[in-house]
Amino acid sequence: MKTIKPLPEGVRHSMRSGTIMFDMARVVEELVFNSLDAGATKVSIFVGFFTCSIKVVDDGSGVSRDDLVLLGERYATSKFHEFSNEETASESFGFRGEAL
Structure with missing residues (x-):
């Protein structure tokens, strides 16, 4: 289990916060991405x-x-410390700490 930490100040200032959830489908998509980033092999979704x-x-x-x-x-994430190169970055759906 990875620890959630705030992004470094310099990284936060260089980012544009533009994540807006327009509909439930986008919210579900982001939650599934979080599941996959956490190594999930089984994901169940319940929508009311x-x-x-x-x-x-x-x-x-x-x-x-x-x-x-x-x-x-x-801007809090458990994934930022993994990004030491482009190859590692492409293995994750998100890392900016904006979607949740």
């Missing part, structure tokens, strides 16, 4: 259209109790 709710259950690495405090914080 009348309640505007989405639940994604997977067998990925999960989030530690300590990391819950940063979950959903802007």
